[in-house]
Amino acid sequence: MVKKEERAAAESPRERYRAQVRAEIKEHAWQQVATAGASALSLNAIAKRMGMSGPALYRYYASRDDLITELVKEAYRSLADTLHDTAATGADLRALAHTLRDWALEDPHRYLLVYGTPVPGYHAPDDVTGVSDAIMKTLLDACTAALAARPVAPPAPGFLAGHREWAAGHPAPPAALRLALAFWTRLHGVLSLELAGHFAGMGFDPALLFTAELDDLAPR
Structure with missing residues (x-):
């Protein structure tokens, strides 16, 4: 090399x-x-x-879109590398979740560029998906390992067995797909609301809500 x-x-x-x-x-x-x-x-x-x-x-x-695409790819690569490096240490799903939150809080504008409101008039090219797939692969690996350690895997909705395109060919079982989707939507939901300032004045630390969601998704 x-x-x-x-x-x-x-x-x-x-x-x-x-x-x-x-x-x-x-x-x-x-x-x-x-x-x-x-x-x-x-x-x-x-x-x-x-x-x-x-x-x-x-x-x-x-063009402007050409530049935005570079920024989006850079953000995705940064998160993909950060999560991969954490996973390489043997870290579990909970550690990956906290790594995601730390990455988002380190640079909220970078996070919101890829997970916030879409930029009006901008359509990401297909090769951006390839960069983001690396993030989902790391998550699916961690979800598969987390479920393997449980005595009984939770049931998964039937539609996941036949709709796996978003998993980019990952062999994760339906239960792991379900866990990954729940992880992605619920934790990103908390992060997006926190970074957009929607918890201001509600009287609690958003980190506690993030941890509560994580406790539900990945019990200690």
Whole structure:
């Protein structure tokens, strides 16, 4: 395998410069997402901040959607790698849940870009799904292991046996599919509401609600 340093050395000065400019554009884009949301992302505004003309910047990203796709892929890869690294230590489903929450709280705008309100007019290309599938694979592995440790697996709705496309070919049994869906919808529901500020003034720590949902999904 070619090391990262060796790949960098093999790149031409023009290729390295292009990569640096694209990275700087993404940095400004993340700043825009944090301050005004992804729907307000403007390539012309980024070009102005970088001292470039609009047409010059479009040589690096052909459109706003092209840039948003890069940000979405970057967010998915970050979460996929974070969960994979946690799972590689032998961590269980509960640990993965807390890893997910820590990742979301570390950068709420990154989380909301991929799990919040869809950006108006933006449609993710098919290859984005491939990046997100790695996240679900890690979750399905953990759910399968969690159920294997229980004396009796909970029943699963019959429709899951014939609707497995979202599992991307993972061999998890229907009960594990059901657990993964419950984990994904319930914990993301709590996180999304928390990060959007909907628990403000309700008088309790959202972390307690997150833990209560997790206790129900993955008993200690």
